[in-house]
Amino acid sequence: PTSMESSRLPIEICEAIIDFCGCETYLRSRYLTLRSCALTCKKWRPRSRLNLFNRVRFRYSQQVEDFLRNIKANPSLADLVCELHITPAEYHKNHGVFAFAQKPLAQQLQRVHKLVFDHYRWDEFPPKYYRTLSEFKSITCLEVSTITFRTPRSLVHLVWSLPQLTELICGLNTFTSPPTKLQ
DSSP: OOSSTTOSSOHHHHHHHHHHHHTOSSHHHHHHHHHHHHHHOTTTHHHHHHHHHHEEEEOSHHHHHHHHHHHHHSGGGGGGOOEEEEOOTTTTSOOOOOTTOOHHHHHHOSSOOEEEEEEEEGGGSOTHHHHHHTTOTTOOEEEEEEEEESSHHHHHHHHHTOTTOOEEEEESOEESSOOOOOO
């Protein structure tokens, strides 16, 4: 069968299969599978989009700009984003300032509740990023794993910059400068 109309399976089963594809661990495979589902037939497109945009991952700065253009052209897509993953492709090289913390992005993504930083050099970012992150008003969960911070205070500042944060997940983070005495 090429569409849900001619499928022998109830629509709930087809949607459950699409949802299962959306849970795939490897984001690249997940994207390719869900894109194929979206192109299969018109009835599969809404559920595929829901799963495609549930978790958005940026690996390159240009992807942020492309995504902003996409949600500007299709504003309803922004409401589908629940998780935002920042994982620079060039972690082991100097990836420079990764321009994800932008006010337009924070304004568009009103439903994102989880922010994930993985394999990231936070020690290279300017202090203004904390102010911009505070614009993400709906984030309740922050996951930082394999992050290089300048000091432990940088991590604390990051946590404080998210006003609605209730959950923090940390793993394998490092610091480039020794901690200073609190005064």
